[in-house]
Amino acid sequence: MSIYLDHAATTPIDPRVKEAMDPYLEFAFGNPSSIHAYGRDVRAAIDVARETMAHSIHADPSEIVFTSGGTEADNMALRGVMVEARSSGKKHLITSQIEHHAILDTCEYLEKLGFEVTYVPVDDSGRVHLQDIQNAIRPDTALISIMVGNNEIGTLQPIREIGGLARERGILFHVDAVQALGLEEINVRDLPIDLMSISAHKIYGPKGIGALYVHKKVKMMPQMFGGYQERKRRAGTENVPGIIGFAKAVELRMQERERYREHLEKLRTELFRALKEKQIDFVQNGHADQSLLHIVNLSFPGIDSETLLMNLDIAGIAVSSGSACTSGTIRKSHVIQALHVGEERVDSAIRFSFGQSNTTEEISYVVDILTNTIQRLSKT
Amino acid sequence: MIYLDNSATTPVHPEVLTMLTDVIEQCYGNPSSLHHMGVKAERLVEQARKVVAEALDAAPQEILFTSGGTEANNMAIRGIVEQYQGRGKHIITTMVEHPSVFEVFAYLEEQGFRVTYLPVDEVGRIRLHDVEKAMTNETILVSVMHVNNEVGTVQPIEEIGAILAQYPKALFHVDAVQSYGKIPLSVRKAKIDALSLSAHKLHGPKGVGALYLRKQVVIKPLFIGGGQENGMRSGTHNVPGIAGLAKATILAKIEQTRRMNQFQSWKEQFIEAIMDKLDHVVVNGDQTQVGGAPYIINLSFPGMKSEVLVHALENEHVLVSSKSACSSKNEKASRVLSAMGLSDEAATSSIRVSMGYQTEQQDIMDCVEALERVVPNLQQVMKVRKK
Ligand SMILES: Cc1ncc(COP(=O)(O)O)c(C=O)c1O
Ligand SMILES: Cc1ncc(COP(=O)(O)O)c(C=O)c1O
Numbered sequence: 220m221s222i223y224l225d226h227a228a229t230t231p232i233d234p235r236v237k238e239a240m241d242p243y244l245e246f247a248f249g250n251p252s253s254i255h256a257y258g259r260d261v262r263a264a265i266d267v268a269r270e271t272m273a274h275s276i277h278a279d280p281s282e283i284v285f286t287s288g289g290t291e292a293d294n295m296a297l298r299g300v301m302v303e304a305r306s307s308g309k310k311h312l313i314t315s316q317i318e319h320h321a322i323l324d325t326c327e328y329l330e331k332l333g334f335e336v337t338y339v340p341v342d343d344s345g346r347v348h349l350q351d352i353q354n355a356i357r358p359d360t361a362l363i364s365i366m367v368g369n370n371e372i373g374t375l376q377p378i379r380e381i382g383g384l385a386r387e388r389g390i391l392f393h394v395d396a397v398q399a400l401g402l403e404e405i406n407v408r409d410l411p412i413d414l415m416s417i418s419a420h421k422i423y424g425p426k427g428i429g430a431l432y433v434h435k436k437v438k439m440m441p442q443m444f445g446g447y448q449e450r451k452r453r454a455g456t457e458n459v460p461g462i463i464g465f466a467k468a469v470e471l472r473m474q475e476r477e478r479y480r481e482h483l484e485k486l487r488t489e490l491f492r493a494l495k496e497k498q499i500d501f502v503q504n505g506h507a508d509q510s511l512l513h514i515v516n517l518s519f520p521g522i523d524s525e526t527l528l529m530n531l532d533i534a535g536i537a538v539s540s541g542s543a544c545t546s547g548t549i550r551k552s553h554v555i556q557a558l559h560v561g562e563e564r565v566d567s568a569i570r571f572s573f574g575q576s577n578t579t580e581e582i583s584y585v586v587d588i589l590t591n592t593i594q595r596l597s598k599t
Numbered sequence: 600m601i602y603l604d605n606s607a608t609t610p611v612h613p614e615v616l617t618m619l620t621d622v623i624e625q626c627y628g629n630p631s632s633l634h635h636m637g638v639k640a641e642r643l644v645e646q647a648r649k650v651v652a653e654a655l656d657a658a659p660q661e662i663l664f665t666s667g668g669t670e671a672n673n674m675a676i677r678g679i680v681e682q683y684q685g686r687g688k689h690i691i692t693t694m695v696e697h698p699s700v701f702e703v704f705a706y707l708e709e710q711g712f713r714v715t716y717l718p719v720d721e722v723g724r725i726r727l728h729d730v731e732k733a734m735t736n737e738t739i740l741v742s743v744m745h746v747n748n749e750v751g752t753v754q755p756i757e758e759i760g761a762i763l764a765q766y767p768k769a770l771f772h773v774d775a776v777q778s779y780g781k782i783p784l785s786v787r788k789a790k791i792d793a794l795s796l797s798a799h800k801l802h803g804p805k806g807v808g809a810l811y812l813r814k815q816v817v818i819k820p821l822f823i824g825g826g827q828e829n830g831m832r833s834g835t836h837n838v839p840g841i842a843g844l845a846k847a848t849i850l851a852k853i854e855q856t857r858r859m860n861q862f863q864s865w866k867e868q869f870i871e872a873i874m875d876k877l878d879h880v881v882v883n884g885d886q887t888q889v890g891g892a893p894y895i896i897n898l899s900f901p902g903m904k905s906e907v908l909v910h911a912l913e914n915e916h917v918l919v920s921s922k923s924a925c926s927s928k929n930e931k932a933s934r935v936l937s938a939m940g941l942s943d944e945a946a947t948s949s950i951r952v953s954m955g956y957q958t959e960q961q962d963i964m965d966c967v968e969a970l971e972r973v974v975p976n977l978q979q980v981m982k983v984r985k986k
Contacts, residue, residue, distance in 0.1 A: 221635075221636075223636060225628075225632055228628075228629040228632045228637070229627065229628065229629040229632075230627070231623075231624075231627040232624075232627065244611055244616055244619065244804065245616065248608060248609070248611060249607075249608065250604075250607040253607050253918075254906060255910075255918045255920075256918065257604070287666030287670065287806065287837070288666075288834045288835055290822050290824045290825060290834035290835070291666070291822050291834060294821070294824070294833075319824065320823075320824040321824030321833060321834075323824075324823040324826075325823055328823055425837075426835055426837045426840070427666060427807060427840050428806065442821065443670060443673045444699065444706055445697065445700070446669060446698050446699060454669045454702070455669030455699070456668075456669070456797070456805060458666070458667075458804075458805045458806025461805070525633075528633060528634065529633075531634075532634040532635055535635075537628070537634040539632060539633070540633070
């Protein structure tokens with residue numbers, strides 16, 4: 220038995236996505252920059268994909284820049300905007316303490332280059348407070364970057380309100396929507412968003428492809444040079460099958476969003492129900508209802524999360540402790556630390572993240588195994 | 600259609616395709632995850648790293664996976680320059696580099712670095728004494744491509760490496776996107792510090808490539824975040840792409856020498872037939888097998904326009920390229936051909952015929968016939984004078 224509950228780390232490709240990609244892997248292999256038929260056909264397919272992507276968030280196709288993933292999109296947004304802003308004398312950036320490392324590490328890098336960054340705190344549920352953003356704003360603030368939903372604890376942020384503040388003050392607003400894409404309704408004409416990072420492999424699309432939405436008015440310095448691709452904003456031969464697959468994944472998520480949300484709600488409810496039934500001692504990290512539906516982060520007092528993770532893995536259950544993107548090295552979760560709820564909760568946190576193929580039966584099975592494991596580990 | 604534009608991109612090899620499908624279906628984990636699905640994916644990435652390392656005579660930990668050749672070039676050049684700029688502000692490249700190198704140098708020049716663009720001779724090769732002359736105590740980077748993407752000329756990489764060995768401050772980067780898996784190059788022997796490659800030029804998938812980075816060399820990363828690839832390149836691994844790159848590398852090794860000899864003989868037959876049957880044709884680049892990539896042929900038809908030729912050949916079901924794909928749409932004269940001293944007439948009228956594993960002798964001969972059908976007519980329309 221193998222149960223995958225790590226969809227926030229990555230998802231399997233939806234067979235329908237793979238099917239959409241197949242022609243572009245098998246025979247429509249041209250380089251979109253080529254002027255002959257093979258190039259033109261592929262260019263046309265990319266244009267359609269770009270439209271699909273754009274429409275799903277109510278953007279203009281020219282506002283979508285394809286990248287190699289969410290990390291590149293995050294790096295590109297922050298570096299691109301800040302380097303450009305320097306020429307107008309602005310050097311300050313606001314973000315939160317619980318952003319993904321792609322944001323936080325880039326901020327640290329920008330600080331070394333002489334930029335200044337304010338990392339606003341979050342409350343014990345992981346929410347950013349508007350007042351803190353307001354207090355952080357300076358005359359030389361160029362950009363605010365806040366994630367829509369957190370990848371470790373799922374907490375949703377008041378994006379509309381933060382964006383509103385930014386707009387009022389003429390500050391650009393970037394959101395990392397890598398985890399929220401396909402789950403939350405995102406309309407960039409309605410929400411005050413200027414830049415947004417997304418990634419395909421979190422929504423049953425292929426790995427190695429992502430995008431940055433960039434509002435028409437935003438000027439940014441490209442981070443990769445060497446070709447006319449993506450309107451000179453991102454050089455490199457297009458990952459054609461990746462782009463096609465990403466658009467298909469987005470299309471499916473849009474069509475099936477309500478059903479998918481209901482499905483995830485059911486899995487969540489079952490998890491909490493079963494945990495209570497088994498009388499397991501746990502606390503939830505994150506916000507009870509302002510949360511991405513696929514992520515549940517729990518701490519089991521007295522239980523070391525790595526040990527629990529290994530034990531679950533032996534039973535065929537894949538969950539995560541902290542975020543996945545720390546490459547084997549186990550860094551303590553900066554997210555749960557930022558909640559200021561005690562070291563014990565940091566050390567005993569486990570993230571369950573659900574996906575479309577999970578069933579309520581799987582969830583109750585997981586809770587059975589979890590119960591046994593915790594009982595066994597508590598004895599030692 | 601006869602596809603002779605393999606230097607722009609190649610069809611994915613059927614066995615690579617099978618590999619991609621298998622990995623997508625069975626190995627979808629994130630290599631950074633600690634559980635079994637992560638470990639399985641990580642193992643695949645590490646196997647791929649070994650394969651690529653072996654092909655370059657490098658150590659596995661010296662291979663960093665990227666999203667392609669453009670990223671590898673940007674990452675190497677910007678990363679090295681940013682890291683080592685304290686040692687000097689002089690960098691060297693050539694007049695014939697791919698835009699993903701050339702434009703990075705142009706950007707760095709704007710940022711205040713002193714750049715030397717080495718000239719080339721009439722076949723497109725830089726001269727070693729120009730390298731020697733350009734070197735200073737301030738030089739921190741020299742970037743020279745292995746095989747040129749437009750004309751196929753091979754640069755004397757090992758000889759340049761030997762010169763640079765006398766300048767410990769100067770690092771050596773090689774863009775091997777057009778040669779990887781086709782013309783052997785040992786990073787040890789050639790004393791290379793960084794080398795870029797891309798899968799889609801070798802019947803692998805688009806969206807994946809690699810950068811070889813010598814162990815002792817540190818760079819400022821282009822993407823930071825999750826800390827993947829030893830912190831040098833963050834971002835969730837493109838596991839199927841990486842496995843596909845490795846598979847393409849393994850397949851390219853099979854009968855590599857025989858295949859290259861075959862391309863060379865087809866190339867010679869092609870050129871002989873063209874010279875014999877058409878007037879006002881110039882063959883660009885080095886036609887010897889050691890001096891030019893056997894799979895790239897570049898011709899100019901002075902008085903005509905490359906785009907017109909490409910479309911005329913397309914009507915004859917033969918797909919070739921006008922200059923390189925990455926610059927197809929813009930500059931008029933090829934920067935590479937101009938650097939080789941060709942007239943504007945010759946530099947705006949070139950086509951590139953490039954072969955891949957699926958190419959057969961008949962394709963080359965069909966291309967000759969198609970040229971025979973279209974060129975004289977077009978020359979008449981364009982009033983190109985007869986000899
Ligand atoms: C919130 C968030 N941002 C960015 C990323 C990075 O995206 P990618 O894995 O596509 O590089 C991730 C996933 O790892 C994420 O969860
Ligand atoms: C010599 C050379 N370098 C770099 C590149 C860029 O590689 P990629 O297409 O993988 O970005 C190409 C191909 O376009 C090339 O021919």
